[in-house]
Amino acid sequence: MEDLQRLIERHQYIGKAGTAFIYAILVSMAVNFFWTPGHIYSSGVTGLAQLITTLTGRYAPIQLSTALMLFVLNVPLFVVAWFKIGKRFTFFTFISVALASVMMRVMQPVTLTHDPLICAIFGGAINGLGTGLALRYGISTGGLDIVGIVLRKKTGSKMGTINILFNALIVIAAGFVFGWPYALYSAIGLVVNARVMDMVYTRQQLLQVMIVTGRPKSVIDSVQNHVRRGITIVHDAEGAYHHDEKEILFTVISRYEMYEFREAMEESDPRAFVSITETMRVMGHFYEPKL
Template sequence: MDDVQRLIKRHQSIGKISTAFIYGILVSVAMNFFWTPGHIYSSGITGLAQLVTTLSERHLSFSISTAIGLFLLNVPLFILAWRKISHQFAMYTMITVFMASLMIKMLHPVHLTTDPIVCAIFGGAVNGFGTGLALRNGISTGGLDILGIVIRRKTGRSIGTINMAFNTLIIIAAGFMYGWPYAFYSAIGLVVNARVMDMTYTRQQLMQVMIITDRPKTVIDSIQNHIRRGITIVHDAEGAYHHDNKTILFTVISQYEMNDLEEAMNEADNSAFVSISELYKVLGHFYEPKL
């Protein structure tokens, strides 16, 4: 049994490191092929690293590359993750950011276009896909992700306001550095980045599930064997067509778990009526897998 667990952990580690490598390539493509040629700033710590590079080139006798700046600016956040989240999470985050910095440094830019709108859209899309892919495979890309997790654990609140304020400062900086049209282009890139990331990373998108079945125990056992979720049972429901006895089950899952739910229902009761709708917000305890 121990050998099996070690094998599973080794497989998961290889998968996460491989994902970190893919993320590094994608963010370097976004940076070197689109953002830098188009004078577009990214969001979060990556955008701050770009700003540091621009300021050092203009006002200092030496230049701090975006690759080095990205890693150095994340160091305090690595320490925060190590102390407040978990050692494993901090290590994988460090590997991911290192891969991104290394790939940005090593991957030579290919001149495709300097059109700022094209660079904003495609840079945001490529980076959003890479970030979403990393989050989907259980690794963080560093930056404000770490701060968000710590704040949510301490206060239960989202980092949304802080994230928005930080990115607003990045957009304003783009305006001062390259002209105000570029602030607008950078804002377009941020929106595209966020939308593609949401499309790729579905774990935080919550869905309410209503199941009407005449085999409640079998369905509950099957769902909880596939997904770690609580289920509310409503007994003595009546079907209007045949007037037969039904049970209504309610649960909340993430969109990431949709395939597991469908598999569980096919195993337990493929004739059950299942209604699934998007949720805006959940109050109270909702289990999130540990990082």
């Protein structure tokens, strides 16, 4: 049994490392192929690293590279993640940031277009895809992702929303450095980045589920075998058409768990009435898997 557990963990580590490498390639493409040629700033620490590179290139004798500053600025955040989120999470965060810094140096910039709108949209979409993919598989991309996860645990806010609030300063900086039209293009890129990230990283999107069933025990057992969620039971409900006895079950799941939930319902009571609605916030105890 222990050997099987070790084998599973080894495959998980390999999968996370592979995801970190994919993220590194995507963020490097966003920076080198779109954002830098289009004078567009990224979100979070990557955007701050770009800003430092721009300012040192203009006003300092030595220009500090975006790749170097991306890693340096993340060092204090590694410490926060170590104590507030988890050691394994921090380890893979370090790997993803280090790989991103290396790939930014290895992948030579390619100017596909100078159109700032195209650069903003495509750069934001590619970076959002990479960031969301990394977070989906339990890896942080560093920077505001770490801050966002810590704040989300306390406030329930979505990652994209938190990033938009923090990145207002980046947009203002883009206005001062490149001109206010570029501030608008950077803002468009940030919104695209946030939306794509929220579409890919669905673990924080919560759904309230109401189940009306005549087989409550079977449904509860099946759902709890597939997803780790508590369920509230409302007894003595009655169907208005056949006047048969029903039970109403309430639970909250993440959008990430929808596939497992559907499997559970197909196994236990495929004829049950199920209503699913988005939940803005959950107060009280709600289990979240450790990252």
